[in-house]
Amino acid sequence: MAIETILLAVGAGDAERIDRLAEETIDVAGPTGATVVIGHVFTKDEYDDALDNLDFDITAEEVSADDVARRHATVRELTRRFDDADIDYVIHGRVGHHGEKLVELAGEVDADRLVVGGRKRSPTGKAVFGSVAQEVMLEASCPVTFVRADTK
Template identity: 40%
Template sequence: MRRDEVQVTLLYVFDELESDLGGTVSMREHSQVPESVTTIRDELRDSDFQVEALIAEGNPADMIVGVAADRDVDHIVVGGRQRSPAGKVIFGSVTQSVILDSDVPVTVVSVDAEGEGGDRP
């Protein structure tokens, strides 16, 4: 398959947080899309991939799995950070939820604390 035949959906999800006062707080209003998202979008386009960039708000794992199902994707790639076992219990793991809930293969790419990938060839 040629790169120009591959459709990439790049999805960034703003988390929606529960408020102690009831309801939810939108993080989208107070945050910016990380530069890493626009950088990867531009790099994929420069490499002749067809890329559609989407922004969503809600539970990240649910949004990723839902968008993948709606678009009938063949594969999901997610960036994963290394967390301690206690950190996974306290904060949950989006990556783990996507792996468990997805009906398609999931590839996890290691991402450091700043959101950048590791060494690239």
């Protein structure tokens, strides 16, 4: 199966994993020539906070989740790295439940691979707090690569 589209899931907690997320994505996208879809999902509260923090003038313009995602610091850093590595990419933002929206986005863009970051969590922690990465791995229709931050 050829890899033409890679969905890279990015969220608020991924700043600590950005090096590994970029490296793992470039390692696959470079040789295959795949386009990377950078997908950032915001909860409604995260979206509202981002609108405030990024100084969007919501009275003068309609601001989409794509617009907010494009201005997010983690996404800007990833795009810089993809530009340096000559990787084609597009950016999509969504508002809603993280796992659910990532799985939907993977279907919309017909992703051949989904890359998601996470942290080590005990089984009890997953049961009590949930895990976006676990939900994505169980529900996505394409293979999922789980990337953990360096634990040096």
